[in-house]
Amino acid sequence: MTSRRRILGTIPVLCAVLSGFASVPAMAQAAGPIRIGMTVSSAGAFALASQSGTRGVDIWVDEVNARGGIDVGGRKRKVELVKLDDRSDKQMVTRVYEKLIIDDKVDVLFGPFGSTLTGAAATVTERLGKFMVIWSAASDQIYQQGFKNIVSATQMPVSAVPSMSIELAAKLGFKKIAIPYSDEPFTAGMADASKKTAESHGMQVVMFDRYPKGQKDFSTALQKAKALGAEVFYPCSYESDLISMIGQMKQLNIYFPFTYIHYGSTPQFLEIGKDADYIYSQTLFHPDINWKVNAGYDREKFLAAYARLNPNASFAADFQTAQAYGAGVILEQMIAKAGSIDAAALKKAALELSGKLTVLPGEYAIDATGKQLKMVTPTMQVQPGKGLVAVWPPAVATNKPISPAPGWNERK
Template sequence: MFAKSWLFRLPALALAMAALTPTLSTAQTSDKIRVGMTVSSTGSFALASQSGVRGVELWVDDVNRRGGIEVNGKKYPVELVKLDDRSDKQMVTRVYERLIVDEKVDLVFAPFGSTLTAAAATVTERLGKYMMVWSAASDDLYKQGFKNMVSGTQMPVSAMLRANMELAAKQGVKKVALLYSDEPFPAGLAEGGREQATKNGMQVVLFEKYPKGQKDFSTILQKARVAGAEALVPTSYEGDLISMTRQMKQLDINFPYVFMVYASTPQFQAIGADANYIYSHTNYHPAINWKVNAGMTREQFAAAYDRQFPKAEFPPDFQTALAYGAGALTEEIVKKAGNTDAAALKKASLDLSGKLTVMAGPYAIDETGKQLLMPFPVVQLLPGKGMVPVWPEDVATQKPVYPTPDWNKR
């Protein structure tokens, strides 16, 4: 988009002088900014991926309603180029290469999750494109030396369960069971959860991995019960968590405290009353309102969502908020950089660290691009009330219900 070809038309002397003079930005030759990303139409990441892309689409619509992103005094509309990755990391590498080489996008948004993002990053690094992350939380992802990748809104898994484990300990939990599927994000989240549980004086009595695609969780749930776990914390995706919840009811397996990351999503809550009393976390709730200086406020976002997606099967959730926030940050980063060169965008990302707050929370990164803030308050799903913030105390609207009533007493 910001071509340098005009330099070659300068006389030799002028070109030599230009080489010695720092430039604030390269020249703009395109009339729009093309942003690429992939969406999962099928597979284990489909629900979360589709929820996220609606957040990006809201940002694009909002930007274009305002005439585009202002770069060096001129506004450029944003065009979103979407391709399907089918939740397949082998396919991701092919589609991101297509986005960059064939579609000639100026920058990209990451796919959903650490598994797919790690695959996409190998392509964006090789081809020199900036990638904005909105969902990949694996700490290991930021230890691989990727230079052009920034996590705009997703805090790392090592810290993600901090608030949950603080609340569990405060409620009197002494023994915790952590279950996770054999994938980077669930595994990293479980490891971070184990560390946070230990810090809060609790004993991890079961730390159990199971293969991706498993459908029957009866044995692993029985093991958690036999181990004496008072808190059950499975760290997998929606499909697994829905199956576990239904199987706990069928087997009449009860735990005083159950935390599930994706229980805050409308897709999970669609299972009905079986979701009651489960703890989760979110940064999208009427009681959670940050002082925003980039992008829309939560109320503006909610109104825009209803206007743009009047027939959406599900309302927005924390993934929609994370993806929209990443878009709002991208706008500020492009404006600061003055172009879409990957190195310039990374520098602008670091320069703006600690200075921006979007609807999803405050933004700050380290040199690797890892997000340092964007905290997740803990919510509990309560009968007749839906999601209720219960921790930390400064955002809690009521005390949690603990212990969870047994299935036969609900």
């Protein structure tokens, strides 16, 4: 049975790693475990990414409990993770986060995957006075609503996401860009940021078209982008849509000299094989990217833990797994520094730790709103015979970009 099927078959579940609890001193036992709630998407647009991230949280829980728990005011407290299903549904998220807080009485929460769901969850956690750690939501709008009890531990705001890749496209001499985007908060925000970034580099945005959630046929958009002379194809959407777009590009024999796919570095996307060649993407997690961590596992130990806990996983660890794991490590540091699980104390600790932690996916730093400032995302390219390699910025690049991409009929 695959790791993914295990998740789907056990949601909603109560997951706890409590081995050795009886050996903990009586005083620590009296304090009880720290209950941390989160939701996972068993189905829908966010399922693959959500489940990938959840495996990262599981690694952190295993690591913490193997050490006897988190030191909270001199007492070791283990972590008990409560997972419920949100089915990628915004309305369902609000009900489920209320249940986690009111019925399941969790102490702290991780956000769900993505800006759409996390924005909904934040309204609940704020109203009920609970602290929520965000690992995936990039929409700047979330941090503009005055929420006091949220922190993005490992996710840069969407306004910064396109900077590296569009800078590279401009450096390569491309002038015209097409930006189709899905009608979701994150993807719409990314599209707006991409348009502004492209224009700041002197590029002409020849297409800026929104499409409805659930659309499956992208042939019209692809043909329009090609007819308008786009050299850069920059769709802003989620994984399943992006995989469909590439398949339809090949069927229609449409290609662009520079194609950027935000989720093009994930194992799920790379399963399309040679059709992924020459595509640009981004990641925080790759052999070319090795931060000197001062909290949590380094890359080698993280991968060993992933293999141990997910021996039958359908997919390897990806940047979403690393982001969620890093968020757990940062939450542990917040709790230890605060000596408390009180929301205000945790936010204060989060600000005090800003600029002082480096975890698996990079450097942690936030502003007063809880928005992440430092988790940079280098631009990658899938190159034939080499796979995914870092090509920009020069500080981390291990290969030069292959540009322009050849047409479908010119590829071996």
